[in-house]
Amino acid sequence: MKFEITLKKNTEMNIPNLMKQWELSDFGLNNLKLNTVPVPTPGPKEVLVKTAAVSLNYRDHLVTSNGMGMPLAFPFVPASDMSGAVVKIGSRVSRFKINDKVISTNIAGWIEGPAPSPDIAPSLGGMGPGVLAEYVCLPEDWLSLAPKNLSPVESATLPCAGLTAWMAVFEKGKLKSNETLVVQGTGGVSLFAAQFAFSIGANILLTSSSDDKINRAKSLGISAGINRFNNEDWHHNVSQLTSGRGADLIIEMAGSENLQKSLDAVAQEGRIAIVGVLEAADATLPIFKVLSKRSSLLGIGVGSRKSLEAMCSYIDLHEIRPVIDAIYRFEDSPKAFDHLKRGAFGKVVIEIQ
Missing domain, CATH: 3.90.180.10 (Medium-chain alcohol dehydrogenases, catalytic domain)
Structure with a gap:
């Protein structure tokens, strides 16, 4: 008793x-x-x-x-x-x-x-x-x-x-180690995505409005940063940094006109994971370019408990x-x-x- x-x-x-x-x-x-x-x-x-x-x-x-x-x-x-x-x-x-x-x-x-x-x-x-x-x-x-x-x-x-980035990079985005990822901004989703991509050895490009934030992000394995305020047509920089190929996967955070630039920056048969609409909820896309590039637009809305558990195990394994x-x-x-x-x-x- x-x-x-x-x-x-x-x-x-x-x-x-x-x-x-x-x-x-x-x-x-x-x-x-x-x-x-x-x-x-x-x-x-x-x-x-x-x-x-x-x-x-x-x-x-x-x-x-x-x-x-x-x-x-x-x-x-x-x-x-x-x-x-x-x-x-x-x-x-x-x-x-x-x-x-x-x-x-x-x-x-x-x-x-x-x-x-x-x-x-x-x-x-x-x-x-x-x-x-x-x-x-x-x-x-x-x-x-x-x-x-x-x-x-x-x-x-x-x-x-964390789970949104996991879904965008791995479960939906299917990023591979020999591919290039573009992350937009330095919020939680973008930095998690960069860390996940770095864990498999992918090439990572980051766009930001701040040179200071770009420099801080380089410790996470960022290959190069693009200041989108100094380079409004940042998709040209992506093309240059990938020898004209474009990015295999882009984490789209803004919507509106920025989504069109992501479409310009994505590689043939590349993927755009739409995570945020920080600038506007609506966008007009050139459908012919979507068709000619055979690109995929992926809507990301967090994930299931099973995916969360898989991500937690991965984070422990890779010490993220x-x-x-x-x-x-x-x-x-x-x-x-x-x-x-x-x-x-x-x-x-x-x-x-």
């Missing part, structure tokens, strides 16, 4: 009745407030996670600003990507035990195979629950074990940015460390959102003590 009492105390101690979480009362960062709420209790097949860190994606800025067209219910908890430790489990939980280090999946319930409808598998921090809180209660299927070699702050960067630009305290979360809006070199992370 004494052993059973001690075990219960060790596995469920230090769980308070109340916790802090950030909530939006309406759209706009000025409406983001730190509130006190009850700590949730896990139901059947649910686990309670003590949050260690939350990483921000540009989508989080858009959601807090205008909801991205989603009918959000207020109060709304933002952010989708977290790491933490399991501190309590509900009945019929089979995937995790107390103290397991876990990360969230960005799209809830997408286990494997083709992407399901958002009605079935909503994204966290959108139509699904947000994670910017001291404790998060989620179905066990919505979580994955964190990589063994990364810190909680590093692990929190993986569910969206996420690039983190800044770490903010939990109580300074609005400052982290401001940093995100300004632009970051890699990831912005909120650490929860």
Whole structure:
């Protein structure tokens, strides 16, 4: 009996009745407030996670600003990507035990195979629950074990940015070691993509509006950088740097006219992985050029839990460390959102003590 009492105390101690979480009362960062709420209790097949860190994606800025067209219910908890430790489990939980280090999946319930409808598998921090809180209660299927070699702050960067880059470079983009990749900008997805490409020995070109960021990125294995402000027709530089062949795979981040330049820069039968639309959501493409180049346009929308688990194993195997630009305290979360809006070199992370 004494052993059973001690075990219960060790596995469920230090769980308070109340916790802090950030909530939006309406759209706009000025409406983001730190509130006190009850700590949730896990139901059947649910686990309670003590949050260690939350990483921000540009989508989080858009959601807090205008909801991205989603009918959000207020109060709304933002952010989708977290790491933490399991501190309590509900009945019929089979995937995790107390103290397991876990990360969230960005799209809830997408286990494997083709992407399901958002009605079935909503994204966290959108139509699904947000994670910017001291404790998060989620179905066990919505979580994955964190990589063994990364810190909680590093692990929190993986569910969206890391997995999006993984899908763009490997699972959808099929990059090979003898090919050339172009990454655009120095945000989390682009730098993860560069690291994945470097791990197989591919040639990596980077476009950025900052010479300083280009120089910083060279430590990640970048072969050459192109300042797109000084070279608006950056696709010509790609052609020169590849002896006229063009890039085999391009990570498209901007949309609009930039997508046309990516089409000019891509090699015959090359691939353009469309990840972001930072400049505009619409684009007009010369269809004849798409046909004549036999190029493929790949829409990338994060990935399944199975892909996340494969990526985590790969990161452990190749000792890849996420690039983190800044770490903010939990109580300074609005400052982290401001940093995100300004632009970051890699990831912005909120650490929860």
